[in-house]
Amino acid sequence: MTRSLQDQDGIPQPSAKERFAHALTLVPEIATVETRIRSTFKSDVALMREIPEYLLSLGGKRIRPILALLCSKALGAAETTDDIVDIAAGIELIHMATLMHDDIIDQSPIRRHQPSAYAKYGTPGTLLSGDFLLTRAFGLCSRLEREIIEATEQACIELVEGETLEIAVPLGEHTTESSLTIATRKTASLFRLAAFCGASLTDSSDTVKEQMSKFGESLGIAFQIIDDILDVTSDEATLGKRPGIDIAERKPSLINILWIASGDPAAQRLLLPSDPLTEQAFVEESLAKLRASSVLLEAKKAARHHADIATQNLAQALGGDLASLTPEGEALFAVIDFALERVL
Amino acid sequence: MTRSLQDQDGIPQPSAKERFAHALTLVPEIATVETRIRSTFKSDVALMREIPEYLLSLGGKRIRPILALLCSKALGAAETTDDIVDIAAGIELIHMATLMHDDIIDQSPIRRHQPSAYAKYGTPGTLLSGDFLLTRAFGLCSRLEREIIEATEQACIELVEGETLEIAVPLGEHTTESSLTIATRKTASLFRLAAFCGASLTDSSDTVKEQMSKFGESLGIAFQIIDDILDVTSDEATLGKRPGIDIAERKPSLINILWIASGDPAAQRLLLPSDPLTEQAFVEESLAKLRASSVLLEAKKAARHHADIATQNLAQALGGDLASLTPEGEALFAVIDFALERVL
Numbered sequence: 001m002t003r004s005l006q007d008q009d010g011i012p013q014p015s016a017k018e019r020f021a022h023a024l025t026l027v028p029e030i031a032t033v034e035t036r037i038r039s040t041f042k043s044d045v046a047l048m049r050e051i052p053e054y055l056l057s058l059g060g061k062r063i064r065p066i067l068a069l070l071c072s073k074a075l076g077a078a079e080t081t082d083d084i085v086d087i088a089a090g091i092e093l094i095h096m097a098t099l100m101h102d103d104i105i106d107q108s109p110i111r112r113h114q115p116s117a118y119a120k121y122g123t124p125g126t127l128l129s130g131d132f133l134l135t136r137a138f139g140l141c142s143r144l145e146r147e148i149i150e151a152t153e154q155a156c157i158e159l160v161e162g163e164t165l166e167i168a169v170p171l172g173e174h175t176t177e178s179s180l181t182i183a184t185r186k187t188a189s190l191f192r193l194a195a196f197c198g199a200s201l202t203d204s205s206d207t208v209k210e211q212m213s214k215f216g217e218s219l220g221i222a223f224q225i226i227d228d229i230l231d232v233t234s235d236e237a238t239l240g241k242r243p244g245i246d247i248a249e250r251k252p253s254l255i256n257i258l259w260i261a262s263g264d265p266a267a268q269r270l271l272l273p274s275d276p277l278t279e280q281a282f283v284e285e286s287l288a289k290l291r292a293s294s295v296l297l298e299a300k301k302a303a304r305h306h307a308d309i310a311t312q313n314l315a316q317a318l319g320g321d322l323a324s325l326t327p328e329g330e331a332l333f334a335v336i337d338f339a340l341e342r343v344l
Numbered sequence: 345m346t347r348s349l350q351d352q353d354g355i356p357q358p359s360a361k362e363r364f365a366h367a368l369t370l371v372p373e374i375a376t377v378e379t380r381i382r383s384t385f386k387s388d389v390a391l392m393r394e395i396p397e398y399l400l401s402l403g404g405k406r407i408r409p410i411l412a413l414l415c416s417k418a419l420g421a422a423e424t425t426d427d428i429v430d431i432a433a434g435i436e437l438i439h440m441a442t443l444m445h446d447d448i449i450d451q452s453p454i455r456r457h458q459p460s461a462y463a464k465y466g467t468p469g470t471l472l473s474g475d476f477l478l479t480r481a482f483g484l485c486s487r488l489e490r491e492i493i494e495a496t497e498q499a500c501i502e503l504v505e506g507e508t509l510e511i512a513v514p515l516g517e518h519t520t521e522s523s524l525t526i527a528t529r530k531t532a533s534l535f536r537l538a539a540f541c542g543a544s545l546t547d548s549s550d551t552v553k554e555q556m557s558k559f560g561e562s563l564g565i566a567f568q569i570i571d572d573i574l575d576v577t578s579d580e581a582t583l584g585k586r587p588g589i590d591i592a593e594r595k596p597s598l599i600n601i602l603w604i605a606s607g608d609p610a611a612q613r614l615l616l617p618s619d620p621l622t623e624q625a626f627v628e629e630s631l632a633k634l635r636a637s638s639v640l641l642e643a644k645k646a647a648r649h650h651a652d653i654a655t656q657n658l659a660q661a662l663g664g665d666l667a668s669l670t671p672e673g674e675a676l677f678a679v680i681d682f683a684l685e686r687v688l
Contacts, residue, residue, distance in 0.1 A: 046512075097475075101475060128445070130475075131441075135500040138482040142482070142486045150483075153482065156479040157387070160475050160479065161392055164392055164469065168390075
């Protein structure tokens with residue numbers, strides 16, 4: 001149930017990619033958000049400016065602040081206020097802090113084609129920079145309304161809980177349900193927060209806030225599943241890092257869980273201690289097997305399912321009349337479709 | 345210029361230790377603070393309750409919340425409000441988060457006679473628990489007044505900056521001044537915050553808030569110098585970890601900086617790469633040398649200097665009339681004297 005399918009009437013439709021590119025033109029304020037983010041990198045300690053600046057310079061889709069901006073506009077915000085810029089910047093700062101801490105936890109050498117902050121600056125500086133950014137994020141958010149502060153705290157707690165579940169529970173004890181719980185907490189929590197804040201700052205009703213939150217959360221779950229799929233189907237040039245990392249790290253990704261559940265004997269090796277001598281061959285064989293397997297189809301089906309829930313909730317939040325959408329409303333549907341198009 | 349010296353009039357004075365023990369009886373609310381701290385360890389992810397609970401169970405002086413409570417009472421708070429309990433708990437949570445992250449950075453195996461959280465639970469769980477506690481601390485503080493939120497953000501930023509300076513600048517480039525800057529930021533920032541919040545929540549004048557902040561900061565600097573001294577003069581039974589850690593880790597502690605500056609050729613080895621084969625002997629020889637050296641006297645003089653500044657500012661904040669101090673005012677002087685008595 002993607003919007004692009006609904007719209008088919010014989011006239012060629014723009015691709016999701018084209019529609020996403022158009023969506024970006026509707027939020028030129030993303031440059032203001034980036035300036036706001038950078039304005040928090042102030043310190044007389046050089047490393048506290050340098051490490052965050054390095055991570056920011058690696059780029060990224062900035063999908064979370066884009067969501068916050070688009071949601072507030074789609075719900076009728078007449079102008080982009082300081083408040084929405086603050087929370088959009090705050091959410092991206094939290095995301096950056098978790099990238100730094102994640103890279104320490106996963107000992108990841110590469111991020112976006114470049115050495116990760118962890119690889120370039122080491123554990124101490126990267127860990128402290130993450131704390132610095134988390135503090136700055138709270139500094140920005142604390143100026144806002146009570147319900148936004150509480151939602152931010154809640155999202156950060158869920159994020160940390162999701163990452164803890166990922167590392168604390170052995171792969172063999174995970175189920176598709178627990179894998180989706182991790183995706184919901186570690187990834188979807190900030191998507192939900194971004195969409196919720198867009199609704200909160202436009203004084204939307206509790207029902208619309210709830211629908212927008214559900215839209216953000218479902219989109220976030222779909223995004224995580226799509227990331228898991230791309231780790232199998234994509235290549236280093238596109239990913240900015242080697243594929244197969246979820247296999248090498250025995251992550252409880254939906255793909256790994258579905259693969260183990262499929263009964264394929266090769267997947268059982270994910271549950272055994274890794275053997276450095278044959279590990280690289282195992283990852284490559286696994287990728288080849290998975291690319292030709294029904295596991296991929298199942299994961300795509302799950303991504304589409306959560307994207308559909310996102311679509312339904314977005315439609316409800318925007319009033320249900322899809323014929324008279326604002327450009328920003330259209331753009332939010334384009335974000336969902338673009339996410340899906342990357343793997344479908 | 346300690347209070348105990350001023351009071352000498354031939355009648356035996358209680359020791360600083362006895363006066364400190366009495367001070368603790370004036371803040372029974374510390375039990376409420378501990379309950380408030382524990383109330384934030386709520387999560388359906390077992391490890392997010394277990395690791396913070398483990399660190400809390402290792403004990404500690406709880407000097408920061410005690411300071412916040414005593415300062416508010418000494419400035420006339422009629423009752424211990426929810427707000428002061430929240431900020432006292434929040435400050436201790438921030439302290440706990442930094443202990444977790446510090447132990448990862450320093451790879452410290454032992455804290456308070458027990459395995460550190462890092463040694464017991466590993467980097468991922470300990471890192472995420474630190475993020476969890478930092479988030480909970482901001483959750484508590486965000487309910488309070490604007491100036492308290494801003495002071496909390498500022499203290500956290502300074503804390504992270506101080507730790508970054510400690511790891512980022514080679515020991516040979518440090519001076520006594522930069523060593524004191526580190527102590528001011530990494531240790532004194534939370535002491536200052538605790539004292540400031542006590543003044544802020546009793547609607548004290550800006551002058552009194554400033555004097556209380558200066559008292560807290562100077563006490564914090566003295567505390568850090570005293571910690572550095574105890575790392576040389578104390579033993580494992582008292583410290584809860586092996587002495588000489590600042591030597592082994594080539595920390596820019598005041599002791600190490602003064603020792604290098606003293607011209608003792610043995611100290612120059614601190615500037616060379618460590619040799620694992622002879623390292624333990626070097627630490628032990630260094631401790632023996634330092635214990636008999638004038639470096640210790642210089643460091644004690646510096647601790648006393650900052651304790652004196654703390655005493656002066658506290659006296660001013662409490663109105664200057666030391667003859668009519670409240671028991672809580674007396675108790676704050678006892679905290680300073682007790683800190684000093686540990687090394688003098």
